[in-house]
Amino acid sequence: MTTLAADLARLAGQDALREGGDYLHDSTEMQGLAGHADAVVAPPDVAALQAVVAWCYERGIALVPRGGGTGFAGGAVPLGGVVVSLERLDRVRSLEPEFWRVHLEAGVTTGRLQKLARDSGLYFPPDPGASAQSHVGGNLACNAGGPHSFKYGVTREWVTGLEAVIAGGRLVRFGGATRKDVAAYDLRSVLCGSEGTLGFITAAWLKLIPLPEAQVALVASYGTAAAGIAALRRVYGHGLRAAVLEYLDAGAVAASAAAFPGGIPAATRFLVVTEADGTAAEAAALAAGLAEALGEGALRVDTLDTAAGRRDLWRWRSGVSFAVRGVRGGKMSEDVAVPFDRLEDALVLGEEAGRQAGLPTCSWGHAGDGNLHATFLIDAGDPDQVARAARAAETLFAGVIELGGTVTGEHGLGLVKREQLARQLGPEEMRLMLAVKAAFDPKNLFNPGKKVVAP
Numbered sequence: 001m002t003t004l005a006a007d008l009a010r011l012a013g014q015d016a017l018r019e020g021g022d023y024l025h026d027s028t029e030m031q032g033l034a035g036h037a038d039a040v041v042a043p044p045d046v047a048a049l050q051a052v053v054a055w056c057y058e059r060g061i062a063l064v065p066r067g068g069g070t071g072f073a074g075g076a077v078p079l080g081g082v083v084v085s086l087e088r089l090d091r092v093r094s095l096e097p098e099f100w101r102v103h104l105e106a107g108v109t110t111g112r113l114q115k116l117a118r119d120s121g122l123y124f125p126p127d128p129g130a131s132a133q134s135h136v137g138g139n140l141a142c143n144a145g146g147p148h149s150f151k152y153g154v155t156r157e158w159v160t161g162l163e164a165v166i167a168g169g170r171l172v173r174f175g176g177a178t179r180k181d182v183a184a185y186d187l188r189s190v191l192c193g194s195e196g197t198l199g200f201i202t203a204a205w206l207k208l209i210p211l212p213e214a215q216v217a218l219v220a221s222y223g224t225a226a227a228g229i230a231a232l233r234r235v236y237g238h239g240l241r242a243a244v245l246e247y248l249d250a251g252a253v254a255a256s257a258a259a260f261p262g263g264i265p266a267a268t269r270f271l272v273v274t275e276a277d278g279t280a281a282e283a284a285a286l287a288a289g290l291a292e293a294l295g296e297g298a299l300r301v302d303t304l305d306t307a308a309g310r311r312d313l314w315r316w317r318s319g320v321s322f323a324v325r326g327v328r329g330g331k332m333s334e335d336v337a338v339p340f341d342r343l344e345d346a347l348v349l350g351e352e353a354g355r356q357a358g359l360p361t362c363s364w365g366h367a368g369d370g371n372l373h374a375t376f377l378i379d380a381g382d383p384d385q386v387a388r389a390a391r392a393a394e395t396l397f398a399g400v401i402e403l404g405g406t407v408t409g410e411h412g413l414g415l416v417k418r419e420q421l422a423r424q425l426g427p428e429e430m431r432l433m434l435a436v437k438a439a440f441d442p443k444n445l446f447n448p449g450k451k452v453v454a455p
């Protein structure tokens with residue numbers, strides 16, 4: 001055992017030490033990214049985490065917070081230092097269904113939180129795709145979104161309080177169970193989306209809502225992207241408050257159609273998935289409105305109003321990313337977002353960037369939020385293809401910034417997009433970002449080299 005490991009074992013317990021292995025990468029492994037660490041530790045509780053952070057911070061040792069390791073930005077990929085996994089901070093401190101709230105630790109998985117809520121007749125709407133593995137702490141650190149963010153917003157909007165371990169191992173708390181609180185600067189929101197660069201989120205107080213009585217999904221197939229995009233615009237134009245508004249382009253349809261429950265028309269080149277929820281009467285009325293808006297120019301519109309039908313649909317939807325990856329064995333997937341009215345421009349931009357790089361492309365994503373998973377298909381073992389995909393991504397980023405959009409709508413900057421922030425922000429905004437980082441982390445030891453780096 002190294003001296004460092006021996007010290008960490010003394011601080012957090014012998015059983016807190018972990019082998020590097022899986023802790024050295026996240027979902028960017030699909031594009032061949034892996035890091036290196038001097039040690040990996042999983043503290044059993046907040047007090048042990050504080051001890052580890054205090055000890056490392058004092059000695060100038062970098063700390064890399066790790067949740068479920070599902071991130072798509074390389075945020076949890078270590079560039080040396082100590083990886084600190086939050087997997088053992090998994091206690092539900094209180095669940096109070098009668099007050100629609102839960103107070104839990106960062107290492108609880110997203111799927112467990114969703115089930116806890118459901119079993120109490122409640123609902124936690126943020127639904128990033130890898131819910132069995134991702135942690136609530138990781139969702140908070142990335143301010144994760146998902147299909148239902150269209151109606152219900154991203155993770156931050158469900159947080160009333162956060163607890164965190166900051167520089168020197170000190171414990172801080174912003175907010176709590178109170179639903180409205182405007183007393184202070186909103187450091188809760190600063191920590192949400194901070195990607196482990198300001199400290200460790202250890203616990204959160206989250207809002208829940210009563211589970212909608214009914215949820216009805218609709219799937220509309222189109223022969224062209226233009227017909228599908230016109231349908232998406234009609235949903236907005238008709239003022240239909242859908243819970244989700246997703247799309248798949250021709251390439252994403254081709255990769256995933258075989259697994260689509262019940263099949264889709266062979267001529268489908270664009271697919272729209274939407275959902276109506278509310279009381280049974282509300283959901284039925286909204287579903288009828290959506291069917292009408294989507295019907296014009298569609299090859300087919302299917303309505304799925306049984307729990308089994310919806311379950312199969314969402315199971316298929318969460319496999320789309322893997323089906324696309326399967327086409328060539330690897331992929332570089334971006335998560336750019338643009339104002340909704342520029343969605344079509346962004347789709348064309350992604351295709352054009354791929355064409356210039358000589359790589360097959362496709363995209364799918366959260367159309368209602370203008371959030372695209374523009375994807376370049378690669379063999380991750382081929383450095384030339386990886387380099388060409390990186391160039392295509394650069395072209396895409398420049399284009400979406402011109403469209404008034406962002407280089408990341410949900411996965412964060414992490415390691416892979418850290419240079420992009422200075423392109424998207426002006427020098428004054430960038431100065432403030434660096435000042436926030438320095439205020440929380442004067443020694444630059446929390447996940448250094450990620451998210452906010454000096455240009």
Ligand SMILES: Cc1cc2nc3c(=O)[nH]c(=O)nc-3n(C[C@H](O)[C@H](O)[C@H](O)COP(=O)(O)OP(=O)(O)OC[C@H]3O[C@@H](n4cnc5c(N)ncnc54)[C@H](O)[C@@H]3O)c2cc1C
Pocket residue numbers: 026027064065066067068069070071072074075076086106127128129130133134135136137138139140141142143144145146147195196197199200201202318321410411414447450
């Ligand atoms: C199949 C698939 C589908 C996905 N779909 C979506 C989607 O729809 N929407 C979406 O937003 N994302 C999606 N993602 C990306 C990913 O699941 C989310 O970003 C998720 O929130 C990451 O959580 P994690 O626990 O796995 O974090 P990790 O990957 O472990 O870490 C992510 C970042 O957060 C930091 N971090 C983790 N925990 C803490 C903590 N407790 N305190 C401080 N910093 C911390 C890490 O340092 C790192 O920078 C998907 C991923 C996969 C594989």
